[in-house]
Amino acid sequence: MRHDTVAGLDIGTTKTCAVVAAEGPSGLEIVGVGEAPSLGMRKGVVTDLEETIKSIEAATEKAERMAGVHISDVYVAITGEHIRSTNNRGVVAVTGPDREVVPQDVRRVVDASKIINISADRQIIHALPRQFTVDGQDGVEDPVGMAGGRLEVDTHIITGGTSFITNVLKCVHRAGLEAAGLVVEPLASSAATLLDEEKQVGVVLLDIGGGTTDIAVYSGGGAIYTSTIPVGGNILTNDIALGLKTTTAQAEQIKRTYGAGTIDGESAHIFSAQTLDGRSERDVSTTQLRQIVVPRVQETFRMAKTKIIDNVPRDLILGELVLTGGGAHLRGIEALAEEAFGLPVRVGMPKTIGGLTEALAQPEYATAIGLILFGPNEGGALNGHYSRRGTTVFRKLGRWFSDLWN
Ligand SMILES: Nc1ncnc2c1ncn2[C@@H]1O[C@H](COP(=O)(O)OP(=O)(O)OP(=O)(O)O)[C@@H](O)[C@H]1O
Ligand SMILES: [Mg+2]
Numbered sequence: 319m320r321h322d323t324v325a326g327l328d329i330g331t332t333k334t335c336a337v338v339a340a341e342g343p344s345g346l347e348i349v350g351v352g353e354a355p356s357l358g359m360r361k362g363v364v365t366d367l368e369e370t371i372k373s374i375e376a377a378t379e380k381a382e383r384m385a386g387v388h389i390s391d392v393y394v395a396i397t398g399e400h401i402r403s404t405n406n407r408g409v410v411a412v413t414g415p416d417r418e419v420v421p422q423d424v425r426r427v428v429d430a431s432k433i434i435n436i437s438a439d440r441q442i443i444h445a446l447p448r449q450f451t452v453d454g455q456d457g458v459e460d461p462v463g464m465a466g467g468r469l470e471v472d473t474h475i476i477t478g479g480t481s482f483i484t485n486v487l488k489c490v491h492r493a494g495l496e497a498a499g500l501v502v503e504p505l506a507s508s509a510a511t512l513l514d515e516e517k518q519v520g521v522v523l524l525d526i527g528g529g530t531t532d533i534a535v536y537s538g539g540g541a542i543y544t545s546t547i548p549v550g551g552n553i554l555t556n557d558i559a560l561g562l563k564t565t566t567a568q569a570e571q572i573k574r575t576y577g578a579g580t581i582d583g584e585s586a587h588i589f590s591a592q593t594l595d596g597r598s599e600r601d602v603s604t605t606q607l608r609q610i611v612v613p614r615v616q617e618t619f620r621m622a623k624t625k626i627i628d629n630v631p632r633d634l635i636l637g638e639l640v641l642t643g644g645g646a647h648l649r650g651i652e653a654l655a656e657e658a659f660g661l662p663v664r665v666g667m668p669k670t671i672g673g674l675t676e677a678l679a680q681p682e683y684a685t686a687i688g689l690i691l692f693g694p695n696e697g698g699a700l701n702g703h704y705s706r707r708g709t710t711v712f713r714k715l716g717r718w719f720s721d722l723w724n
Contacts, residue, residue, distance in 0.1 A: 350385025577649025
């Protein structure tokens with residue numbers, strides 16, 4: 319793999335996507351992308367190793383061919399109900415001769431904040447500093463160079479189930495790749511879609527995929543809550559197929575065309591849906607479709623909202639809700655989200671970072687693009703699963719501690 323390239327691998331429930339970016343004259347540019355259907359994943363976790371390996375191989379081969387580079391190391395997206403988060407604090411004494419905070423102290427204090435009680439079957443994937451405190455002075459973004467005797471940090475810590483992570487890494491490894499690092503999907507998708515000002519003011523991100531909905535809440539510039547619920551857009555397709563007694567393929571097409579059916583202010587209209595045997599058609603109204611789709615979307619939002627309410631401080635101010643992932647395409651979803659959360663809603667398209675961005679300017683690519691943006695700066699720990707090979711050149715792209723805020 320060329321030393322100036324970076325690759326991300328998003329093994330989703332419906333599709334596996336590999337993205338390669340290279341350092342161009344005006345920064346990072348996407349030079350290759352490959353996609354293949356995922357047949358071995360359910361609700362974000364591997365259920366069939368062989369199928370998942372095939373999907374990874376197919377997606378990476380396509381991306382390699384397009385980019386004309388060999389991919390060897392990839393930042394890997396991790397999701398699933400096993401992802402949990404918590405906030406913790408670390409404290410260390412600054413011991414250097416001048417009592418000046420050095421990068422080593424920052425590393426030590428972040429490590430100190432990683433001392434949390436987790437069961438033996440779980441591991442820490444990320445420890446993201448939210449703010450530092452130097453000798454009682456809080457709100458410090460970058461303590462390096464400051465004078466002080468006591469350094470504290472508030473971190474957002476994300477953990478995952480080791481066996482779920484190991485299964486993903488097994489597939490990556492058996493597809494001939496090395497994991498350069500892990501990134502939980504809510505963070506990857508946030509890196510691709512959220513603006514710094516949104517993260518500062520307070521924002522909720524929902525990445526509605528096929529089998530999962532990733533949740534990230536940011537406030538004061540950093541993540542404060544991350545989680546994943548095992549429900550995504552595929553359940554809507556199932557509901558439509560059952561409700562309209564039609565095939566999954568037809569239900570998917572109906573969902574993509576008519577979405578939440580009749581939406582406010584529209585009059586109902588009739589479309590036809592194939593019967594299960596595919597031999598005849600039946601008339602269906604968009605009102606009927608709405609009765610199927612809306613309760614399920616509302617339920618998903620309720621689940622996400624309950625998780626957030628139960629886990630963020632009561633006085634937290636949130637200014638906006640950003641929807642991304644393939645599910646964000648659902649016609650009428652913004653109004654439903656606005657109603658459910660009582661927040662202004664926008665659909666988050668992945669940031670344009672140069673290169674092949676047009677083809678990727680869709681919410682379903684937020685995670686893959688986010689891996690490229692977030693991974694090199696703060697790809698989560700591999701815990702010695704499959705060793706990180708060398709270090710990425712992109713580490714030099716910034717002082718590591720300030721990048722942790724991304
Ligand atoms: N136009 C559309 N209207 C409604 N839903 C859509 C539309 N286009 C795609 N979807 C839905 O988006 C979902 C796939 O999204 P995405 O590609 O983000 O999932 P994934 O990353 O494979 O899965 P996950 O993140 O859950 O592991 C599917 O349920 C699909 O039906
Ligand atoms: Mg996804």
